Amino acid sequence: MNQELKVEVHKPWRLKLLIAITYILLIPWFTIWAIGTHGFSPYTIAIVSGIAVVGAALLIAWAAEAGQFIVSQAFALAILALLQVAPEYAFEAVLALEQRIHLAAASMTGANRLLMGLGWPMIAFIAYGASKLSGDKDPMTEIHLDVSQSVEITFLVWCTIYSFVIVAKGTLDIIDVFVLVSTYVFYLAFCLKMPAEELDVESVHGPARYLLSFGDSKLKIAITLLFATGGIVILTAAEPFINSIVEVAILSGISAFFLAQWLAPVLSEFPESTSAFYYATSKHLAPMGIGNLVSSKVNQWSLLIGTIPLVYSISVGHLAFIPLTPLQREEILLTAAQSLFGVVALMKLRFTLTDAILLFAFWLIQFIFPAVRIEVTLIYLVLALIEMIYYRSENYKLFRAFADAWKLAFSKKGEA
Amino acid sequence: MKNKSIIMVFSILIILTVISAVPVQSIHYVKQAESLEQHFPSLKEGNYYVYLKTIKTNAEKMQYTIKIEITGLTIEKDYFMVNYNFYINDTLDHKESLKCTYNELSVEFEELKVFNTSAAAYDELSKEYAKKYLTYYWIGSTPIRALVLERNIDGKTEKILIDEGLGIILELDLSNSTTTIRYKLVETNEIYPHLGAITFFGIIIGIIIMSLVAYEIKTHKG
Numbered sequence: 253m254n255q256e257l258k259v260e261v262h263k264p265w266r267l268k269l270l271i272a273i274t275y276i277l278l279i280p281w282f283t284i285w286a287i288g289t290h291g292f293s294p295y296t297i298a299i300v301s302g303i304a305v306v307g308a309a310l311l312i313a314w315a316a317e318a319g320q321f322i323v324s325q326a327f328a329l330a331i332l333a334l335l336q337v338a339p340e341y342a343f344e345a346v347l348a349l350e351q352r353i354h355l356a357a358a359s360m361t362g363a364n365r366l367l368m369g370l371g372w373p374m375i376a377f378i379a380y381g382a383s384k385l386s387g388d389k390d391p392m393t394e395i396h397l398d399v400s401q402s403v404e405i406t407f408l409v410w411c412t413i414y415s416f417v418i419v420a421k422g423t424l425d426i427i428d429v430f431v432l433v434s435t436y437v438f439y440l441a442f443c444l445k446m447p448a449e450e451l452d453v454e455s456v457h458g459p460a461r462y463l464l465s466f467g468d469s470k471l472k473i474a475i476t477l478l479f480a481t482g483g484i485v486i487l488t489a490a491e492p493f494i495n496s497i498v499e500v501a502i503l504s505g506i507s508a509f510f511l512a513q514w515l516a517p518v519l520s521e522f523p524e525s526t527s528a529f530y531y532a533t534s535k536h537l538a539p540m541g542i543g544n545l546v547s548s549k550v551n552q553w554s555l556l557i558g559t560i561p562l563v564y565s566i567s568v569g570h571l572a573f574i575p576l577t578p579l580q581r582e583e584i585l586l587t588a589a590q591s592l593f594g595v596v597a598l599m600k601l602r603f604t605l606t607d608a609i610l611l612f613a614f615w616l617i618q619f620i621f622p623a624v625r626i627e628v629t630l631i632y633l634v635l636a637l638i639e640m641i642y643y644r645s646e647n648y649k650l651f652r653a654f655a656d657a658w659k660l661a662f663s664k665k666g667e668a
Numbered sequence: 669m670k671n672k673s674i675i676m677v678f679s680i681l682i683i684l685t686v687i688s689a690v691p692v693q694s695i696h697y698v699k700q701a702e703s704l705e706q707h708f709p710s711l712k713e714g715n716y717y718v719y720l721k722t723i724k725t726n727a728e729k730m731q732y733t734i735k736i737e738i739t740g741l742t743i744e745k746d747y748f749m750v751n752y753n754f755y756i757n758d759t760l761d762h763k764e765s766l767k768c769t770y771n772e773l774s775v776e777f778e779e780l781k782v783f784n785t786s787a788a789a790y791d792e793l794s795k796e797y798a799k800k801y802l803t804y805y806w807i808g809s810t811p812i813r814a815l816v817l818e819r820n821i822d823g824k825t826e827k828i829l830i831d832e833g834l835g836i837i838l839e840l841d842l843s844n845s846t847t848t849i850r851y852k853l854v855e856t857n858e859i860y861p862h863l864g865a866i867t868f869f870g871i872i873i874g875i876i877i878m879s880l881v882a883y884e885i886k887t888h889k890g
Binding site for chain 1: 701702705709710785786787810811812813832833834858859860862864866867868869871873874875876877878880881883884885
């Protein structure tokens with residue numbers, strides 16, 4: 253879908269400077285990497301590699317955002333979306349390869365809960381704040397979702413149910429790999445069967461927009477360069493970063509579980525959230541912001557979790573299952589319960605300020621007081637049940653929209 | 669401009685190195701603390717295990733409650749120390765300190781042990797036993813995946829169920845023709861007893877939603 257793009261960029265020097273600064277942020281890491289990390293303390297490595305990971309994730313996010321205009325929809329869905337979450341996958345892969353399953357579970361559940369407990373509410377808060385600041389007489393107290401987003405939400409419901417099954421089984425194994433990876437492949441196939449949506453260049457902002465102002469061949473070179481740089485940094489920095497934050501945690505008396513659960517996801521999710529938060533500032537684009545984060549959540553709940561037992565098996569040299577400790581089970585259960593409340597909140601195809609406040613409040617409570625995770629889990633489940641009953645007449649919007657999408661995607665021609 | 673940027677970056681690098689040189693400590697501590705957390709996940713200060721011990725002979729049946737409470741865990745380069753209190757029927761019987769190396773298969777609290785949960789350690793352990801299979805065990809409504817090991821020593825049969833994730837003994841039967849001694853785990857602060865029930869609640873809500881979606885696909889004309 254190579255198309256002629258006419259993109260106007262306001263103050264391009266700012267965007268050039270932003271890309272240049274991002275590249276400068278990578279220099280300390282490349283220097284340490286070239287010298288060898290042995291001579292440096294875990295604190296230095298954690299800070300320098302952490303900054304580099306954020307820089308790399310930004311470069312990859314910009315390249316992926318611009319890249320969707322020069323490749324086919326299938327490629328954009330299958331590859332670019334995956335590349336955008338590469339830092340997160342890298343962290344999980346390193347932890348699974350090193351058989352640090354307790355930390356892999358921490359990072360996986362932390363990333364999931366951060367996205368829904370902080371990312372989703374932020375979209376609603378920013379949308380409300382932006383509409384209020386712009387003098388809107390009717391500030392945005394809810395974000396209306398597009399009916400096409402029923403596909404992501406329904407897949408998220410399925411992934412959420414399956415995550416409860418993982419808790420009940422008490423293991424992560426090859427069956428989970430099969431179910432979750434198949435879910436992701438089916439999700440991709442479903443999306444590809446849907447009518448292609450026109451990409452709106454006006455929704456692209458920041459350095460990605462600047463890249464789109466290039467000519468066709470220059471654009472391809474720039475995107476390749478950004479992906480390559482980001483990829484090299486992720487490949488080289490992910491492992492030292494993970495090792496160093498564990499060392500920092502132990503040396504400074506902080507729980508390694510806590511740092512792996514919150515610090516790694518904050519850094520790896522920063523770039524994709526930045527785009528979503530930008531969309532939230534506009535009434536027209538806010539649904540896209542929440543849609544992006546719902547897609548990320550499907551990605552995390554399916555492919556990310558599904559690949560952990562696979563990488564672990566590779567690491568131990570035979571097909572292996574991962575027995576989950578009670579703490580890991582409680583953590584996954586809490587994440588699943590939060591996810592259930594989140595998807596139930598979206599079933600009416602509106603995301604209200606009240607939903608956002610509830611998601612944020614309970615995320616904050618379990619973040620500050622991790623010991624109350626079982627109580628918070630129960631609250632999420634009860635809230636999901638209440639919300640389901642309270643909005644029962646509106647929830648059919650999701651089911652109908654998904655039924656329409658299903659028929660559109662899988663009915664024979666003329667039948668739909 | 670270029671020179672200034674390079675100088676700035678290297679200055680930051682030098683400052684960071686100098687600041688962080690102060691708290692650099694033995695890397696062994698970090699590695700050992702981690703390996704302990706990974707191989708003996710339930711071995712934590714403050715954790716406890718409560719077992720019901722039953723001794724059955726032809727003449728009588730006696731029952732005691734045994735509680736092992738970990739009161740201290742010290743990590744050194746080549747070994748770690750575990751301090752614990754041993755209670756019988758809620759009365760402190762004695763205090764003990766164990767010196768253990770990191771690659772040990774198990775840490776022994778009298779007749780009871782906490783096993784190394786790494787896959788390799790289990791394989792090594794199962795060589796000592798004639799029979800090995802997996803089963804599910806329930807503590808309250810919490811499903812636990814257990815490793816069942818059996819062996820015969822000096823006319824005595826030993827059957828042991830170990831939680832695969834935590835290495836805790838769930839059940840231990842020692843029997844010969846005249847006596848049976850059984851240890852059964854009844855409580856530990858590592859396992860939350862209602863986890864299964866909550867999980868079931870979540871699954872039910874999810875199934876209701878998916879059933880509604882399926883119903884709509886079937887009935888909605890679009």
